[in-house]
Amino acid sequence: MPSDPTSLGDFELLLLLTVLRLGDQAYGVPLCRELSAIRRRGVAVGSVYAALDRLQQKGLVSSTLGESTPERGGRAKRFFRLTQAGLRSVHHTRRLLDTLWTALPPLAEEPA
Amino acid sequence: MPSDPTSLGDFELLLLLTVLRLGDQAYGVPLCRELSAIRRRGVAVGSVYAALDRLQQKGLVSSTLGESTPERGGRAKRFFRLTQAGLRSVHHTRRLLDTLWTALPPLAEEPA
DNA sequence: CGTTTCTTCATCTATTGTGAAGAAATGCCG
DNA sequence: CGGCATTTCTTCACAATAGATGAAGAAACG
Numbered sequence: 001m002p003s004d005p006t007s008l009g010d011f012e013l014l015l016l017l018t019v020l021r022l023g024d025q026a027y028g029v030p031l032c033r034e035l036s037a038i039r040r041r042g043v044a045v046g047s048v049y050a051a052l053d054r055l056q057q058k059g060l061v062s063s064t065l066g067e068s069t070p071e072r073g074g075r076a077k078r079f080f081r082l083t084q085a086g087l088r089s090v091h092h093t094r095r096l097l098d099t100l101w102t103a104l105p106p107l108a109e110e111p112a
Numbered sequence: 113m114p115s116d117p118t119s120l121g122d123f124e125l126l127l128l129l130t131v132l133r134l135g136d137q138a139y140g141v142p143l144c145r146e147l148s149a150i151r152r153r154g155v156a157v158g159s160v161y162a163a164l165d166r167l168q169q170k171g172l173v174s175s176t177l178g179e180s181t182p183e184r185g186g187r188a189k190r191f192f193r194l195t196q197a198g199l200r201s202v203h204h205t206r207r208l209l210d211t212l213w214t215a216l217p218p219l220a221e222e223p224a
Numbered sequence: 225c226g227t228t229t230c231t232t233c234a235t236c237t238a239t240t241g242t243g244a245a246g247a248a249a250t251g252c253c254g
Numbered sequence: 255c256g257g258c259a260t261t262t263c264t265t266c267a268c269a270a271t272a273g274a275t276g277a278a279g280a281a282a283c284g
Binding site for chain 2: 238239240241242243244247248249250251
Binding site: 007008009014020021038039084088090097101103105107108 | 133
């Protein structure tokens with residue numbers, strides 16, 4: 001019994017947060033760039049679209065097709081936003097984690 | 113390029129936190145019970161052991177074989193603890209997420 | 225056309241999910 | 255005392271979902 005809509009994979013969570021951060025510039029390519037920066041490691045563009053599709057199917061994001069822009073390669077983009085359910089899902093995860101690591105023991109100091 | 117040792121799957125993160133919480137009672141069966149409670153959904157015992165094996169191979173937990181106890185079915189248990197690397201990994205994830213959702217927009221009120 | 229930007233697709237590995245089978249201990253009862 | 259059901263815990267085989275990768279396809283401009 002998979003796909004409880006309130007439970008997110010780690011990548012999916014980061015992706016939702018990144019969609020929020022990018023606001024009206026949340027489409028595939030910059031999402032991919034931003035995620036690469038956050039993770040400090042290359043993120044293949046295919047992973048991003050696959051995750052977006054999953055999230056859309058679960059109803060956590062919605063997408064709208066933009067218009068083309070008068071720039072070199074200004075092809076139409078597919079923009080993403082969080083749905084109410086998506087936002088709830090992020091809040092839910094946050095509450096859970098905030099609770100669980102309140103009692104997290106501190107890191108021991110490394111000897112110099 | 114998988115398995116960056118500092119990046120955790122969502123289940124793995126919960127598992128590490130649960131190992132911390134259970135302390136000297138952190139072995140397969142209670143871990144499974146505790147995770148089921150946290151997630152509010154059944155967790156198969158196989159998933160737990162599989163994740164533990166992964167985490168051990170990545171060096172994030174260590175395990176020691178206990179002795180048998182004088183109880184019905186008091187079979188020897190395999191106890192788990194976080195390594196330094198494991199603790200660092202949790203802290204790392206926490207810092208990242210705490211940063212990312214500082215600007216998280218609040219949930220809209222549902223109309224009654 | 226060639227180039228640029230963006231998306232879709234096919235394929236592969238890794239993570240997670242599930243339940244049954246296997247080990248190791250105790251307790252009951254002949 | 256000896257065997258067998260029972261309990262607790264672990265290992266295993268297999269299925270499904272999530273994530274990773276790079277090449278191919280679409281649509282725009284110069």
